[in-house]
Amino acid sequence: MSVSYVVFVMTRFSRFILLCLCFCLLFSEAIGQAFASDTVYFTSKRKSITIPFKLVHNLIIIPVQINDSKQLNFILDSGVKNTLITRLHYSDSLSLHESGRISIQGLGTGHEIEALYSKGNYMRMPGIMGMNHEVYVLMEDVFNLSTRMGMSIHGIIGYDIFRNFIVKINYSSKTLTLYRPDLKLKIPKKGEVYPLHIENTKAYVEAGVRQHNGDSIKVKLVIDTGASHSVSLYLPTNDRLQLPPKVMEAYLGRGLSGDINGKIGRINSFSLGKYELQDLPASFPDEESIKAALNLANRNGNLGSDILKRFTVIFDYPHERMILVPNRKYRDPFYYNMTGFEISTPLPGANFYIVSHVIDDSPAKESGLLPGDQLININGRDCKELALDELLELFDTKPGRKLRMRLKRDSKLVNVEMVLQSRI
Template sequence: MTRLALLLMLCLLYSCGTKAQEVLSQKRDTAYFAGKRKHVTIPFKLVHNLIIIPVKINNSTELNFILDSGVKNTLITRLYYSDSLNLNHTNKLYLNGLGTGYDIEAIHSTGNTMSLPGIRGDNHEVYVLLEDIFNLSTRMGMPMHGIIGYDIFKNFVVKINYSSKRLTLYRPDIYVKTKKRAEEYPLHLDKSKAYIFANINQHNGDSLKVKLVIDTGASHSLSLYLPSDNRISLPPKVMEAYLGRGLNGDINGKIGRLNSFKIGKYELLNLPASYPDKEAIQLAINLSNRNGNLGSEVLKRFDVLFDYPHKRLVLIPNKKFKEPFHYNLAGFEVSTPLPGTNLYIVSNVVDNSPAKQVGLQPGDQLLLINGKSCSDLQLTEVLEMLESKPGRKLKMKLRRESQEIDVNLVLQSRI
């Protein structure tokens, strides 16, 4: 995982109250090409390993949504004063899912239209959270509005090219041909979730077959649920970590390294795995006998074809396949209090980390990194500098209240 400690746990579970269960059982929407097309290609942005695409709901302007294969229902997480959706047929309900906390009040709306470039969806269901619990905008560095997933994956063959940052949607009746280097795997569909089987090799030499939900909305490499199989064990060297945010609160746990992760003929070595606390994933443990989830820190190393209609997953390694896995080398997180601007603030400092050792504090503003003005850098560029490789030295200038402070920070792996 190279994207700091921002594991955005967006594999949301809508295990709702009685009223919510009733509306969730209603007929789903459909999505289709707006013209006589066989495919459409949509550029996307990639931040924290998460795919951001433009979506319109009813008469809205283009809104920024995360494309999340782990989420069932379209979720609006934040609306700004200038956003207008004119949602239809609304009622209030409560949602609960991953995390330890309280149920979230939301508005459920049916009969809406949804559109992407070249795509239209009718009778679209939307859930609007009445509290911005994810704070996606400050974490992603731009105004963020929501999450969309199954509504796209169930209606199209979906190809994600992480290298070129292009999303291609094909008609569901088309069998997309693949290159010789591609390897195809059975895709196991259970309700709205897609699963694959893979093998992990642990520190003690044990090799286990695990069932993982494929989750483009999780920015980490993979997550393993200890209670799902007593053979899954913690590595000898782990660190306590904040793993992300679920629908009902924070998800904490531990992070350590696996010897390897293998899917088919492709093997990835020495990658970080997260082990969430049991309390935070209680609702997920017994679902489809899953052992965890596979996130985008692994997926981004391939061109990925999600073919729900033909129940297959296709992977082709890209130029990032052999890159080493790093995890939070600097020891702090970055937020943007004014999304869309190049203003970067230290939002969290990890204990016993390089950032803690040199005295960084939450609220410090990043001014310069190795002579480069942060006001000239996009968030992805700042993150790349903070996550480059262990041993790299960073000369940083910070603003703390009215003072400017110089610090020298050396990136370090702690797992």
């Protein structure tokens, strides 16, 4: 049986500090076994295919078609094993086969949510076909991805791509290159190879963390291209892991089952083989928010895209290895929300930006910024002419930079000034 869905548009948007869009989805073992029958392959005899992607909030957005749908925007998330439709818009329709209903659970402090699941579908990307594809459709748009990303986001895809190809992510050129899985790629001159541990569809790597007290700890981290932060550490998994002396309470993001809260603080360094990154922010989720993940694969946290984007990354699941080549951003300093406010885009695709949340004791709070303010002009630049990633670059420059902002508040224009500062 084929069923067509037109999913309603959610009008409410949440304050959403995007440290982790999507931690793991924790489906039952029986559901997870469905992947054994799905096939994804090249539609030609080429050895590789290169696909441009968009990068917003450090997250990779690629074009995907499901059955006869138009081109949809999916986040490429190595931390997710099931293809997930998070939201369709009024103009979107999608025909799915053999549908049923299921309750699913993930990280967060809430409960299970309802989803439709469907087997026997086709998945298409440029030059790629997937057969007998399994798709899940959330009955509620719990992530609100479109308002956060500034464009229509329809879903999340991960393991189906990584397990079937050798995947090269070039963050500098914003290109995704997929190679046939039987190829033996030549290791770039400046590249370093790391063993990957593939466990229950997820890839893990061993890294080193040096804390404020000089203590160095080896940690096992799941690699998560769908997490926009640098690194997340789970304190309950190792008695030696400690909070930094200076931290701030933070809303870390939205898991499938609810909000993820915790703290943000800086660690002295993070090392992968010969590469060592200094003075970077780490998130420390509350135990309640991550209890569903604490007993999975003895992991100590996850490695996110604020680190990965400083390299060209080759994920070679077929040969259980990862290759890193540093790019021009390798030595860039790590900044974290130096304005103290969040923005959303209630009209995804339009350069229309609204202040969604203002953090206490922040530059934004001191300057008088209020939730609901519309951004009109920043340092002489019209916000209507700024894409979201361009706007975010203005907020991520070095501490001490002054921002002169014109806002619309209750039909009146308001001018404010703030100075960027690091609070951790």
